[in-house]
Each structure stands twice: as C-alpha cells, then as structure tokens.
Amino acid sequence: MNLLDQFFVIVAVALISIAMLRNIKVNSIVSTLWYVLMVVMLARMSSVAYNADTITSAFSIELLGFRMYWKFTALSWFFSIITVVSALASSLFMSGDWGKQYRQQGGNYGLLQLALILNVVSMLILLASGDLLSLFIGWEFVSWASFLMMVLMPSKTAKKAAVKYVIYAIVGAMALLAALAMVYASSGSLDFTQITDAFIQMTDNMKFGFVLLFFIGFAIKMGLLPFHLWQAVAYAETPGPGAAFLGAISSRMGLFTILVVIVQFIGLGNLEEMNIALPYLNMKSLLAWIAALTTIIPTYIALQQHDAKRLLAWHGVGQGGYMLLGIMMYDSIGSAGGLMHVLNHASYQAALFLTVVAVVYRTGTSDLNKLGGLVTQMPLTFLVMLIGIIGLAGLPPMNGFVSKWMVYRSLLVNGEPLLFVAAVLGTLGTILSVYKLIHNTFLGQLRVEHQQVREVPWSMMVPMLGLSVIVFITGFMPGLILPWIASIQETIGLPVVTYHLGGIEYAKGGLDMIWVSGILFYGFGVGALIFYFLGGKAKRIHQYDNYAGGHFLSSEVKYHYSNNFYPGLMHLIGNWYRGSFKWMENVIVSALSFVSKLFENMYRSRQPVMLLVLVAVVALFSIYKNYSGAGS
Amino acid sequence: MMKKELKIKSNKTNQQKQKRTNPLANVFDDFIDFCQSKSLFMLHYCTGCGAIELPPAMTSRFDMERLGIQPMVTPRQADILLVTGYVSVKTLKRVILTYEQMQAPKYVIGICSCTVNGGMYWQSYATAKKLNEYMPVDVYIAGCMPRPEAVLEGLNRLKNNIKNDRKEQKGSAWKDYYKNYDYYLGNQQNLFGKEWQTPVDVIAEAKLYGLEGEGTYGENTKKLKMVQHPLLPQEMKL
Numbered sequence: 028m029n030l031l032d033q034f035f036v037i038v039a040v041a042l043i044s045i046a047m048l049r050n051i052k053v054n055s056i057v058s059t060l061w062y063v064l065m066v067v068m069l070a071r072m073s074s075v076a077y078n079a080d081t082i083t084s085a086f087s088i089e090l091l092g093f094r095m096y097w098k099f100t101a102l103s104w105f106f107s108i109i110t111v112v113s114a115l116a117s118s119l120f121m122s123g124d125w126g127k128q129y130r131q132q133g134g135n136y137g138l139l140q141l142a143l144i145l146n147v148v149s150m151l152i153l154l155a156s157g158d159l160l161s162l163f164i165g166w167e168f169v170s171w172a173s174f175l176m177m178v179l180m181p182s183k184t185a186k187k188a189a190v191k192y193v194i195y196a197i198v199g200a201m202a203l204l205a206a207l208a209m210v211y212a213s214s215g216s217l218d219f220t221q222i223t224d225a226f227i228q229m230t231d232n233m234k235f236g237f238v239l240l241f242f243i244g245f246a247i248k249m250g251l252l253p254f255h256l257w258q259a260v261a262y263a264e265t266p267g268p269g270a271a272f273l274g275a276i277s278s279r280m281g282l283f284t285i286l287v288v289i290v291q292f293i294g295l296g297n298l299e300e301m302n303i304a305l306p307y308l309n310m311k312s313l314l315a316w317i318a319a320l321t322t323i324i325p326t327y328i329a330l331q332q333h334d335a336k337r338l339l340a341w342h343g344v345g346q347g348g349y350m351l352l353g354i355m356m357y358d359s360i361g362s363a364g365g366l367m368h369v370l371n372h373a374s375y376q377a378a379l380f381l382t383v384v385a386v387v388y389r390t391g392t393s394d395l396n397k398l399g400g401l402v403t404q405m406p407l408t409f410l411v412m413l414i415g416i417i418g419l420a421g422l423p424p425m426n427g428f429v430s431k432w433m434v435y436r437s438l439l440v441n442g443e444p445l446l447f448v449a450a451v452l453g454t455l456g457t458i459l460s461v462y463k464l465i466h467n468t469f470l471g472q473l474r475v476e477h478q479q480v481r482e483v484p485w486s487m488m489v490p491m492l493g494l495s496v497i498v499f500i501t502g503f504m505p506g507l508i509l510p511w512i513a514s515i516q517e518t519i520g521l522p523v524v525t526y527h528l529g530g531i532e533y534a535k536g537g538l539d540m541i542w543v544s545g546i547l548f549y550g551f552g553v554g555a556l557i558f559y560f561l562g563g564k565a566k567r568i569h570q571y572d573n574y575a576g577g578h579f580l581s582s583e584v585k586y587h588y589s590n591n592f593y594p595g596l597m598h599l600i601g602n603w604y605r606g607s608f609k610w611m612e613n614v615i616v617s618a619l620s621f622v623s624k625l626f627e628n629m630y631r632s633r634q635p636v637m638l639l640v641l642v643a644v645v646a647l648f649s650i651y652k653n654y655s656g657a658g659s
Numbered sequence: 660m661m662k663k664e665l666k667i668k669s670n671k672t673n674q675q676k677q678k679r680t681n682p683l684a685n686v687f688d689d690f691i692d693f694c695q696s697k698s699l700f701m702l703h704y705c706t707g708c709g710a711i712e713l714p715p716a717m718t719s720r721f722d723m724e725r726l727g728i729q730p731m732v733t734p735r736q737a738d739i740l741l742v743t744g745y746v747s748v749k750t751l752k753r754v755i756l757t758y759e760q761m762q763a764p765k766y767v768i769g770i771c772s773c774t775v776n777g778g779m780y781w782q783s784y785a786t787a788k789k790l791n792e793y794m795p796v797d798v799y800i801a802g803c804m805p806r807p808e809a810v811l812e813g814l815n816r817l818k819n820n821i822k823n824d825r826k827e828q829k830g831s832a833w834k835d836y837y838k839n840y841d842y843y844l845g846n847q848q849n850l851f852g853k854e855w856q857t858p859v860d861v862i863a864e865a866k867l868y869g870l871e872g873e874g875t876y877g878e879n880t881k882k883l884k885m886v887q888h889p890l891l892p893q894e895m896k897l
Binding site: 402566570577 | 735867892895897
C-alpha cells in the first residue's frame, strides 16, 4: 500500500465515520480531526508537489476491457490540498457555536457535515482520476455532492437554484460523455493519451466539435460565460460554511479538468492552430476572450447585488476568468498566475464567506442595506474581511496581487492590450464592489438593533484568522507556493516559471513581494510614527457626534447611505445591465418547454398505447436492420 | 537685523510664558504661527445673504486661494468658521454644534451687519443679535453686504492676528470659549432653554487643551450637568 492508497483508506474511513456518528459533539470534533489527518497525509505526499512525481494507486478496476485507475500528480495534489484545507476551515467553523445555532434554527447538522465530507471525497476521486472513465465518474460524484449541499437550505430560492444547477450539470455531463464517446470511437480506449491521438486524426470540423464539447462540460462547472447564471445563487443559498467551501474550491474542478484534458492532452499549441476567423481569432484566443468576459460581466453583476453572500458568489464566478485567462496565455508567468490564483482565490474567498457568515450569525442578516457600523462590535471579523477584500481586489501585500500581477504581466508581454484592458476592467469592478461590501457591513452608522452585537466565539474566529494568515503569508512570500506551481507546469507541459522566495525572476521584469510589502509597510510605518509619536492626539467620539450639515444626529437620522450605493456610476453604466444572458436562458427554456408540450399533447390526443406499440415496432425494426446488416 | 529682532521678540515672550529649555523653541513657535496663518481651511456656514459675496471672493476675480484659504467640507478639518449673515435661533443651534465640533485652534468670522448686531433683523424675535455672545468671534466684517474686497481684508486681518498671536494675543479668541465657557453656555441656555446641550463635552476638551479657567465652571455648567446625556465614545470590543 503506497501513500495514495493509505490516503484514500483514510478518506473512506472518514466518510463512513462521519456518516455513522450520531452524537453531534463527537461528530464535529472527529470530522475536524479527519481533515487535519488528510492535510498531514497530503503533506507526506508532498514529494509529488515538489519533485513532480506521480503516485499511482495500487487499486484499479477492470471494466469492459480497460483498466480504470487513480493517480496523484502535482496538479491533483495542488487542488487536493486546497480542497482539504477549505474543508478543514469550514468544518472547524461549524463545529462550535455556529453548529449549535444551526441546529436550533432547525438545520440538520449531521447532514451538513456529511454533505461536506461527501463533497471532499468526490472531489478527491475526481482529482485522482487516471483516465477519462474515472474522470467522468468523479465528475458525476462532484455534481451530485454539490447538489446535496445546495438543497440543505429550506428556502424556495435555494431549491430552485439547486434544480437549475442540476439541469446545467446534466447538460455538462452529457457534453462530456459525447466527447468521451468521440475518443472511444476513434481509439477504442479511454486513456488520457488517447485524447491526443484522437484529436490528431480528426478533420477540422470535428476538432471544433470535440474541443467545444469538452469545454462546454467543464465551463458549466466553472461558471464560465455563457454558463455563469446558475452558480452564484446556488452557492450563496447554502448553509454558511458550506457556501464558503463551495465558493472556495468546488467550481475549480472545472478548471482542473480543463488543465488535464484541454491544456495537457489536447495542447494549447493545437488550439492555436484551429483558426476560426483568420487571422483574428483562433480557438485559444476564443477561450481567452471567454475568460476575459467572464472576469467582467459577473463582476459587474456582483456590483449590483445587495446580499453579501451573493455579491461574493458572483465574484467567485468572475475570478474564475482570471485563472483561465492566465493559463490561456501559454507562457510561464501567465499560467503560473492563473494556477496560483486558484489557491489565492480559495483562501480569501473562504475567509470572506466566513466573515459574512459570522455577521449573519450575530445579526441574522446578510442584506447589505440592513447592516453597518459593526467595526466597533466585531473588530477581528472586520480585520479578516479587510485582509480578504485586499486579496480579492488584488492589491499588495495580499496574495491576490501576486497572481493578478502575473496574469497582467503576461498579457502585456504577450502583446494582448485588449485582453489587458478587459482584465483591468474586471479588477475595477472588483474594487468597487468589495468596497461596497466592507462599507455597508462594517463602516458607517451602527444600527440600534445591533448595539449589543459581540465578536464571534473563537471556534469561528480561529479558521477565519488562519485563512487570513494564509492570504497574507502567500502574498508576502509567494515562493512558498511557486515550487508546486512549477511542478504542475512541468507535469502538464507548460513553460516552467523561475522563482525565488519573494516572487519570480523574469527577464522582462520580475516581482519580489518581500520588497513590495516592505516598502508598503515602511510607508505605513512612517505615517504611524508621525501620527502616534509626534503629537497626534486622537480623540474617540460617539458616532452621533458627527457632522451632518449641523444636524443633531440620533438613531432616527440615517446618515449611512447603503441603498443604491453607486448612483453616479449606475447613471453611466446602468443601461448596460440588460439581462441578455437571462433572456437567452429564458428563450431556451421556453423553446424546450414548447417542444415538450407539443409532444405531450400528441401523446395524449392519440391512443397512447398505439404510440407505444409504434415506437416499439420502429425500435425493434431498427435493431433488426442493424444486426442483420452487421451479420452480412 | 532680522535675526536680532526675532531674538528680542522671543525674549519678550519668554518672560510671559514658562521657561522653554530648547533655545530654538521660540523660532519654531514663530514658524508654526507663520505656517498656520498661511494654510487655512474654511467651513462657510452660509446662513444669510452674505453668502452671495463668497463665490466672487473664492473664484478667479478675487481669488481667496492665493491667501492660502480654501473651502473645506467638514468642521473636523476646518480652521475657520464663516458665518455669513443673520442667525435665527434655530440656525444658531447648528452653528454652535458645528463650532464645537471643530478642532482647536479654530477661528470664527462673522460677515454682514446681522452677525454684529442683528442688522435689519434687530427687531426680530427669532434672530440672535450678537454672534459673540454665543461663541468667541475673531473678526467681524460689517456691511450689508460687504464687498469681496472687504471679505478679503477681513481674512487678511485674521491671518495677521494668527501670525502675531504670541506677541499681540489677538488670534486666540477660541481659547476664550474654554476659559469662559460658563458665560457662553449661559447665553445659549437663555436663548434655547434649560435642556440645551450638544454631544460635545466642552469641559473635557478644556481639560485636554489645559485651558480650564475660573470662568469655565459656574452656575450654568452646573445646570448643564443636571440635564446632560453624555455620548460616550464607542469602544472596540473583543
């Protein structure tokens, strides 16, 4: 039994024990411990990540003549560690007082823990897949496990969003199955390497169909344009820490499969040769543009949200675009930035979701129009959110800056000014909306009903602080992560990045975050020195001792403007929000329901039995025809 | 010559104030006064028709900014409170709140005759007649209304007062509000009633600046203590 087998045995035992344990307290402690053990096991397997090794599981299944097996590469390890650490944070967060409150409000805590571990297990199965069949099976597991997580919330919107997700997921799975069938038809095997062979043998038109089928399958999971509509609501309407977990990593499974199938085995070089409109657009630049639009459109939808969870979930969709955009640049720093952004995004997204859940835990609402001024009551949560939004907005010294900088740099170096502008537009929207998030939650006027609010207990505070430490450390010293990225690039055949502890070395201008952060903190230090040691007499005042044109402020006078937060901006860009994708979705839904009504009516108006007989006769006839043809 | 003069002046002020150990301290003091007079942020509380004269005073024709004076939107960052015109009783409450929210050193300029003596409203029951009964006024600019030249002249006088404050003690009217708080508070209470209070704790500020005088406390502050609802600052709670 090698390390991977041991790891999967532990994962399986964890799943069984969490499913079996009925005692809530024991269950929450045990499940957190299992995640810790999984992290330890992954740490023991770290040679995969540092030396680009591969561990193949001894366990395999012979099925219809081919061998289905599982293996761990640097890529699988990277995504696994993110998955397990996010699950650990979520599990720790819900193990204490949050879980107690969840049960009091009628939630099924055991089921939530089970949904979490099921998600983790299915993701690990997917990440470890060694061939297309095991990939497809893992893919289905992940889809249904997320569905279980999404239906835990009793609200109607949650159910609706979950059903919508399942329909999208089935479409994606069918596309993936069709692509698999194409591989099988051409080579009679479902090995990853057969993708390359099958691709080379195809005609040009088939190549487009082949790549698009794979891409649609994966893009739906990742929420890339135009399949972005399902994700945000479905993730936001999930019980607290579950939303943090799903938002952090779940949809990145789509990116993992894109990396394995499209980047590693079809190859970006091959995509570049598939011309759509000579010389402007080829398949690779099409995907890059899809990624760029994914950064812009969902980010600006997030700007309009007034529910904190939905705002974050829409950002989760938008940030996926940066990852794909970086990878599609097909160079060392672009793809390194894209890959790093997976980890960076997971860390700050989980931290941000947990802060919002902490606010909901104390105030009972995540409506940004009904909060405000909580900084005095929940200062540590504020700090975590501050660190998180600095990361999400991509400002130094947090980790979001590093990965976004690499993507920008690569766009500039590769001569893609339009994509660069698109990426910057996305960042602009991100900064605007995260400012809205922290302002409407923590700054401004504290409401009367929130005056007794206190900081959340330590069981919730520890995972939040831990995640924010990760956000800072990986931003301060990206060299801790970059060896893993370099091994991934080596594994999937991308140019390998040159790195050091502070960042990257690059002929056209590298990055050293230790210097960047050092200068930043030096600037803050000089300011703090002047303010705190050279005279600065600060005086704390009450929030009603404030200037509002001379008004005497009281709890009745609201001077915290949160509703319609960017009226000036919306005056300029408001007309661009036309809901075109929603409209398109509705058109497809109506067309399909029209067709189904048509068939239903036909079926009902005639003799149903006769129709059945007719179908059966036709089916039998075609089978007979085929077989007799094959026989002769 | 200049240096000598400066030395003599600083010796004079030395006798008035407590001993300064740093020999350069007085040079610094003069320098600070000079700087203060050159950079003034102004909150214009436009109560009456005198406000009409401010746009020309601020904009390109008379250009107040060449004197180092420009508008500011909040009292926390402002140095000058400009009251332009008559103050009704209702407005005066707001003016006092705004004045108290400003950080020291702070200066008040009353523009138009109305702030001096009520002007054409002197018979009105609803108008406060003399602004300096309610807050210390540094400079009055009389006229109905004063021309922009007069406004600039008044501002220049304020600047000179600030610059020569340590010699002539003209630019520190704001200290009077702390030293004689009881007097001002009494006038305010007469006008607004016994329940009158602002969220600002003036006595605590007087202690902070070291400006408590005999006039700080008195009958009226005792009355205030009886009705005051202090707004304590919000603390960070863990």
